[in-house]
Amino acid sequence: MEASRYIFLVIYLHILCSILLPVPATSASNETDLLALVSFKSLVSGDPLKILSSWNGSVHHCLWPGIKCGRRHPDRVTSLILNSSRLSGQISPALSNLTFLYELSLSDNQFTGIIPEELGKLVRLSSIDLSHNTLGGHMPPTLGNCTRLLTINLRKNNLQGMIPSSLGLCTDLVNLVLTSNNLVGNIPPDLGNLTSLLLLRLDVNNLTGSIPSSLGQLHVLQTICVNENDLSGEIPPSLYNISSMDIFQLAYNSLQGSLPSDIGVSFPNLVSLVIFGNYLQGQIPESISNCSYLSSIEIASNKFTGPIPASIGSLQNLEILAFSNNLLEAKTTRDWGFLDQLSNCTELQVLDLAQNQLQGMIPNSIGNLSTSLYFFSMRYSGISESIPAVIGNLVGLTRILLDNMLLSGPIPQEIGNLLRLEIIDLSLNSISGEIPSMFRNLTRISGFFLQSNDLKGNIPEQMSRMQSLQSVNLSDNKLVGTIPKEIMSYSLSMAIDLSHNHLSGPLPLEISKLKNIQSIILSNNNLSGEIPSTIDGCEVLQALYLDRNMFDGSLPSSFGNMRSLQVLDLSHNSFSGELPHSIDQMKLQFLNISFNNFEGELPKGGVFLNITAIDVRGNPDLCGGISQMKLQRCGIHVQTHKKGYWRTIAIAFSIIGAFASLCMAICFFACRYSKRSHSNAKSSHALKFELKRVSYNDIFKATDGFSQANLVGRGAFGTVYKATMSFETPTVVAVKILDLQKQAGSKTFVTECEALRNIRHRNLIKVLSSCSSTDHNGIDFKALVFEFMPNGSLETWLHPTACTARPFEALGLTQRMDIAIDVATxxxxxxxxxxVPIVHCDLKPSNVLLDGEMVAHVGDFGLAKFLVQQDTMISHSATSTGIKGTIGYIPPEYGMGAQASVQGDAYSYGVLLLEIFTGVSPTDEKFVDGMSLQKLVEMSFPETVMEIVDHKLFFTNGQNKKGNHTHDRDNIYQCLLTVIRCGLGCSRELPRERTDMHDVVKELNSAKEKLLRWDNHHVMVD
Structure with a gap:
């Protein structure tokens, strides 16, 4: 049937040409070529440049654009070249009738469909270039019939399937380029027959298996590039026999083994060595210095060890030296000798030594490097002491990346000499002093990152000269003074983060000048005053964090004009008044206005429809809203603004409160006695919970009158102090003082007491005592006494911004595994x-506490629920808003009114597990437009999981607290796959699909055992 259709098409085109193309009589062969071209044109569906419009009978077809004919056979088409013509459609199989064709080039168009297998009939074809189209299907094996082919270029298409082994028949082939397709399977060993091959490009595909040793027969090969596949095994030694090689690129595979010691002898003409992103190990061969033409050495992201050979400095053509993410060492002056020798490399442009085992200080010889150097990185290493002033000699630098190190001392003024600088990142160090005024000279700088240091003083007004600045982060320092209005004149288009400092004063009116800013973060300062009404000038602002300051007044009505705003956090301030009427019309996806003095009716539209996306706690005068919020109905309370009434009202409430507390205490003890009796009668396994009672005076003395020096932290329902109390012996304890002014304070006390009375486990916080009394003024006082956790909460070990009481120290892989297992257990x-099954309902990093041995203990049972049977509670949530947990960790069904369940806890644990191993909070400002932590991880799982895990877990000294383990990269990868799989399994949207905690414990323990078993095995072998 298909054959008859094809014959009919040829006859039809022949008749059509005889009518429409009144050309002189031609030979049969001439008509064949003409019909083939007409067929090609008929399948071109798009020709916006009208290139084929002149393909008609007015001129001979050999004069058509893109067509060339032969000299000996002037009517026969020898070349069809239509590159970059914006043609679309399919490639006609009739081109196979151009039997004299030797060049077919249709690159950089929009052709779809398949490569016709009929092209294999073009036995004279020497070049085929169909690159940069969207062709699909398989590579035709028939191309092997075109034995005169010199070039095959199919780069950047959507080709699938395997590379045909028949290409090995094209023994004259010089260039084979199959880059950026979807090819799978092995590299055919038959390619070793292409003994004339100079260029082999198979990069950016999905090829697997090993590199065939037969490629070592390609003795004239100059370029081999198989980057970004999934090849494994060792690099065949036969490849090192190809002395003509000048470009050797095998990056981003899973290759193992080491480089031969005589690589410099094997590749005397080598110009580019690119093998990063593999599992190669061993030392960098000294003989590499014999490759005198080398301009690029890129061996990053492998497992190379030992010192960097000083002989590399003899490579005078060297431009790129990328050694990051290995295990290379520089501990002694001799180890740093390579840096001295690199001063001979006058063409050096990139020096990337990040994420290695570099120690000591940066040698002053850094100042002798080439002024052509534009990229310099030693980030994520153990380098300490100060930044050498001679770095100012490197006037060509555009990027300095020295973050996540141990640097101290001031920032040298000489950095102000680097007038070409575009990005500087000195974050997560211990740099002290003030921000140098010399930075005003850096007019090209776009990224300015100094967060998490010990910088003091004011933000220099002179920085306003940095007119190219797009993103600035000065957070987590000790900066004081006001926010300079000059800083608002920047061309900031990304973010400004000044959070976690000691800044004071108002928000400058000039904030309206930040018209292109996307994120403003001013959290945890001492800023005050009202929000300027001009803030709506930030036209594209997506995230605004003003939480934990001293702002007051009402929100300006101009807030409603900020149509791009998606995240708004105003929590822990003194804002008052009603919310702007237009706030529910905004595109907000997250809103936190908790712990302010807002009043009036809560809107019911926009973000207010999603209970998991808002937090309104701590605003007692808010009312209304959707029913799931469980706020008081509007209009049922009487407000008065007469100041003379306040004292009377306060006295009345005190009397009522005291009476209510007395009744509640009587009911509580009666209920406890009743429940205990019933429980003992029902089961002999019921737990008794007898505590030594403590008084208010005991706690007052133990905390030194609730001194700020003993303050550990504040939570939603209370404050925690460190104290020393005598039980059997003097003991350091944590005392949680419940805030009874909040509606949920008393319920929290009851719930937490009841929960802790019934449980005993090494990974649960241990309660030592409780207090239900009155203070010196006769006001109700309730407190719980716990064992003290000297290493604080897990949150302070995951996020530098949460760590204020000590220098930030990241957790290592083994520690994170232990903590994850502890919490799951x-x-x-x-x-x-x-x-009775208990649901925690508020699992998050701040509720996971770490003892002196870094053992994790789950605490804060203020929202806990007891289940008589699945989904049936016998206690109630302690929160007045009805939100069972914390935003970011709450399972989606809770937001729709579902009851608490063990599956809900599993969801929270899944989010927590992903946070532990990625270092990313589920409420991070990057999660907008429906993006979430789970979706971020899912997109990278499993192929690129190593790219989204927290890299600090590989580069930390914290391992020595619970063992000093080093692990094989593949075992780390397998371990992380298990962890991430558990995290995703627990946090699935549907409760019934979530992994049970019993299975999680088994999976994580198994992953840890395999990790340590490999480690112990290699210790024994070594």
Missing amino acids: ALDYLHHHGA
Whole structure:
């Protein structure tokens, strides 16, 4: 049937040409070529440049654009070249009738469909270039029939399937380029027959298996590039016999083994060595210095060890030296000798030594490097002491990346000499002093990152000269003074983060000048005053964080004009008044106005429809809203603004409060006695909980009158102090003082007491005592006394901004595994091994506490629920808003009114597990437009999981607290796959699909055992 259609098409085109193309009589062969070209034109569906419009009978077809004919056979088409013509459609199989064709080039168009297998009939073809189209299907094996082919270029298409082994028949082939397709399977060993091959490009595909040793027969090969595949095994030694090689690129595969010691002898003409992103190990061969033409050495992201050979400095053509993310060492002066020798490399442009085992200080010889150097990085290493002033000699620098190190001392003024600088990142160090005024000279700088240091003083007004600045981060320092109005004149288009400092004063009116800013973060300062009404000048602002300051007044009505705003956090301030009427018309996806003095009716539209996306706690005069918020109805309380009434009202409330507290205490103890009796009668396994009672005076003395020096932290329902109290012996304890002014304070006390009375486990916080009394003024006082956790909460070990009491230190891989297992074990106990299943309901990093041995303990049971049977509670949430947990960790069904369940805890744990190993908070400002932590991880799982995990877990000294383990990269990868799989399994949207905690404990323990078993095995072998 297909054959008959093809014959009919040829006859039809022949008749059509005889009518429409009144050309002189031609030979049969001439008509064949003409019909083939007409067929080609008929399948071109798009020709916006009208290139084929002249393909008609007015001129001979050999004069058509893109067509060339032969000299000996002037009517026969020898060349069809239509590159970059914006043609679309399909490639006609009739081109196979151009039997004299030797060049077919249709690159950089929009052709779709398949490569016709009929092209294999073009036995005279010497070049085929179909690159930069969207052709699909398989590579035709028939191309092997074109034995005169010199060039095959199919780069950047959507080709699938395997590379045909028949290409090995094209023994004259010089260039084979199959880059950027979807090819799979092995590299055919038959390609070793292409003994004339000079260029082999198979990069950016999905090829697997090993590199065939037969490629070592390609003795004239100059370029081999198989980057970004999934090839494994060792690099065949036969490849090192190809002395003509000048470009050797095998990056981003899974290759193993080491480089031969005589690589410099094997590749005397080598210009580019690019093998980063593999599992190669061993030392960098000294003989590499014999490759005198080398301009690029890129071996990053492998497992190379030992010192960097000083002989590299003899490579005078060297431009790129990328050694990051290895295990290379520089501990002694001799180890740093390579840096001295690099001063001979006068063409050096890139020096990337990040994420290695570099120690000591940066040698002053850094100042002798080439002024052509534009990229310099030693980030994520153990380098300490100050930044040498001679760095100012490198006047060509555009990027300096020295973050996540141990640098100290001031920033040298000489950096102000680097007038070409575009990005400087000195974050996460211990740099002190003030921000140098010399930075005003850096007019090209776009990224300015000094966060998480010990910088003091004011933000220099002179920085206003940095007119190219797009993103600035000075957070987590000790900066004081006001925010200079000059800073608002920048061309900032990304973000400004000044959070976690000691800045004071108002928000400058000039904030309206930040018209292109996307994120403003001013959290945790002492800023005050009202928000300027001009803030709506930030036309594209997406995230605004003003939380934990001293702002007051009402929100300006201009807020409603900020149509791009998606995240707004105003929590822990003194804002008052009603919310702007237009706030529910904004595109907000997250809103936190908790712990302010807002009043009036809560809107019911926009973000207010999603209970998991808003937090309104701590605003007692808010009312209304959707029913799930469980706020008081509007209009049921009487407000008065007469100051003379306040004292009377306060006295009345005190009397009522005291009476209510007395009744509640009586009911509580009666209920506890009743429940205990019933429980003892029902089961002999019921737990008794007898505590030594402590008084208010005991706690007052133990905390030194609730001294700020003993303050550990503040939570939603209370304050925690460190104290020393005598039980059996003097003991350091943590005392949690419940805030009874909040509606949920008393319920929290009751719930937490009841929960802790029924549980005992090494990974749960241990309660030592409780206090239900009155203070010196006769006001109700309730407190719980816990064992003290000297290493604080998990949050302070995951996020530098949460760590204020000590220098930030990241957790290592083994520590994170232990903590994850500890928390999972605690939840498994709560869910399955107690007398009654308990749901925690508020699992998050700040509720996971770490003892002196870094053992994790789950705490804060103020929202806990007891389950008689699945989904049936016998206690109630302690929160007045009805939100069972914390935004970011709340399972989606809770936002729709579903009851608490063990599956809800599993969801929170899944989010927590992903946070532990990625270092990213689920409420990070990057999560907009429906993006979430889970979706971010899912997009990278499993192929690129190593790219989204927290790299600090590989480069930390924290391992020595619970063992000093080093692991094989593949074992780390397998371990992380298990962890991330558990995190995604626990945090699935549907409760019934979530992984049970009992299975999580088994999976994580198994992953850890395999990790340590490999480590112990290699210790024994070594």
